[in-house]
Amino acid sequence: MAGFTVNTPSVHDLPAYLSPPEHILIDPEVLNAQLTGRVLSRLPGIPWSLSTDQRSGPRAQASGIDSGKQNSFILYLKHYKGRFLRYCPGTRNYNCCAYRIMHIGENCPLNCSYCILKAYFQDRIIKVWANQEDLFKELELKLRPGNRLFRAGTGEFTDSLALEPLTGYTGDLVQFLGNYPNVCLELKSKIINLSWIKKVSDPSRVLPAWSVNSQEIIKTQEQGSAGLEERMRAAAGCAAQGFRVCLHFDPIIHYPGWEKGYALAVETIFDYLRPENIAYLSLGSFRFMPELEKMLMRDESRATYIYNEFITGLDGKKRLFLPLRLKQFAFIAKHLKDKGLLDRHMYFCMESSYVWTKVLGYTPEDLGGLDRHLLRLSFDP
Numbered sequence: 546m547a548g549f550t551v552n553t554p555s556v557h558d559l560p561a562y563l564s565p566p567e568h569i570l571i572d573p574e575v576l577n578a579q580l581t582g583r584v585l586s587r588l589p590g591i592p593w594s595l596s597t598d599q600r601s602g603p604r605a606q607a608s609g610i611d612s613g614k615q616n617s618f619i620l621y622l623k624h625y626k627g628r629f630l631r632y633c634p635g636t637r638n639y640n641c642c643a644y645r646i647m648h649i650g651e652n653c654p655l656n657c658s659y660c661i662l663k664a665y666f667q668d669r670i671i672k673v674w675a676n677q678e679d680l681f682k683e684l685e686l687k688l689r690p691g692n693r694l695f696r697a698g699t700g701e702f703t704d705s706l707a708l709e710p711l712t713g714y715t716g717d718l719v720q721f722l723g724n725y726p727n728v729c730l731e732l733k734s735k736i737i738n739l740s741w742i743k744k745v746s747d748p749s750r751v752l753p754a755w756s757v758n759s760q761e762i763i764k765t766q767e768q769g770s771a772g773l774e775e776r777m778r779a780a781a782g783c784a785a786q787g788f789r790v791c792l793h794f795d796p797i798i799h800y801p802g803w804e805k806g807y808a809l810a811v812e813t814i815f816d817y818l819r820p821e822n823i824a825y826l827s828l829g830s831f832r833f834m835p836e837l838e839k840m841l842m843r844d845e846s847r848a849t850y851i852y853n854e855f856i857t858g859l860d861g862k863k864r865l866f867l868p869l870r871l872k873q874f875a876f877i878a879k880h881l882k883d884k885g886l887l888d889r890h891m892y893f894c895m896e897s898s899y900v901w902t903k904v905l906g907y908t909p910e911d912l913g914g915l916d917r918h919l920l921r922l923s924f925d926p
C-alpha cells in the first residue's frame with residue numbers, strides 16, 4: 546500500500562494523568578456498540594473479556610484480574626439499565642442547586658485524596674455506560690416536552706472529561722444536545738481536554754467547568770489533575786471561543802496557610818478570566834461521610850486536613866465547625882468580589898440559609914430559589 550500512512554493509535558498517546566487500564570470488561574449486550582469499538586481501537590493490545598460472571602457480578606470477576614498496582618484500574622463497558630437523567634442526590638436539610646445529572650458512568654482515573662467516590666464504590670473499576678443509544682432515547686423522551694429548560698451535567702459520579710481520550714463520550718453528547726436548545730450542559734473537570742469543542746453547535750449551551758483550589762491542595766491532594774494555571778488557561782481558551790465557564794471552589798480545605806493559598810487562587814483566576822466569562826461559581830466546604838473518614842485515616846497520610854474541628858451536619862456528613870467555615874467563605878467571597886465577581890454569580894454548595902445570610906446578606910429564597918436562579922444564570926449572561 547505504497548503512498549498510504551496507517552495511523553495506528555497507541556496507548557502511549559494517552560495524557561499523563563491517564564494510564565491505560567489493565568483490562569477491559571465488556572457486557573455482551575454492548576460488544577458491538579459504537580463506543581466499545583472506539584475504546585478498543587484506542588487501546589490496542591489491552592486485554593479484554595466479556596463480563597460473563599452474571600452471578601457474582603463484574604466486581605468479583607475484576608478482582609481476579611486486578612493486579613492491585615497503584616493507579617491501575619479495570620475499565621468496564623457496561624450495558625446500563627438504570628435512569629440516565631436524574632437529580633443530584635442533595636439533601637433537604639441544606640440549599641441544593643438541583644443540578645440534573647446525565648449519568649454516563651462511575652468512578653474516576655484521578656486520585657484526589659478527599660474523593661467521595663472512593664467511599665461510594667470502594668474499587669478500581671471505572672464504569673462507562675456503553676449503551677449510548679439508550680441514553681439518547683431516554684433524553685429524547687425527557688428533554689422534549691414543552692419549553693422546559695434543563696441545567697444538567699455529567700460530573701457527579703465521575704470527572705466529566707477524564708476518560709474522553711478513550712471514549713469520546715462528551716463529544717457524542719454535545720453533538721446530540723445540539724438539537725436541544727432548552728438544555729445547558731455543564732462539564733465539570735480537573736483535567737484539560739477540549740476535544741469535544743468541535744462538536745458544539747452553540748457555545749451558549751455548554752458550560753465548561755473546572756474545580757479550583759489552592760496550589761498547595763492541588764499539588765498534594767489532587768494527584769493527576771492539571772495545575773490551576775493550566776485549568777484557567779483552558780478556561781480562557783473556552784471564553785475566547787464564546788463559552789462562559791463555571792468554577793467550583795470545592796472542597797475548600799482548612800489548612801495552615803489557607804488564606805494565602807486561596808487569595809492566590811483568586812488572583813490566578815482573574816489573571817486569565819474576566820468576571821463576565823464566569824456563568825457562576827460555587828463555594829463548598831470539605832464534607833465527608835464516616836466511611837471516607839476511616840479510609841482517609843487508614844490510607845492517606847497526605848490527608849492531614851482530616852484532623853480538624855468537624856461537626857456532624859444534618860445530612861449525617863461531617864463538615865468544618867461553623868465559625869471556621871464562615872471565615873473561609875467570607876474571605877474567599879470578599880476576594881472574588883474585589884475582583885469584580887458579583888454576589889449573584891456565587892452560590893454555596895449544601896449550606897444553610899444562615900450561612901448565606903452571614904456571608905452574602907441574603908438567602909436563596911430571596912433569589913427566587915437556588916435552582917431557578919442557577920437555571921437563569923446558565924441560560925442568560
Ligand code: SF4
Nearest residue numbers: 653655656657660704
Ligand atoms: S477528579 Fe473528582 S471524581 Fe476524580 S478523583 Fe478527583 S474528586 Fe474524585
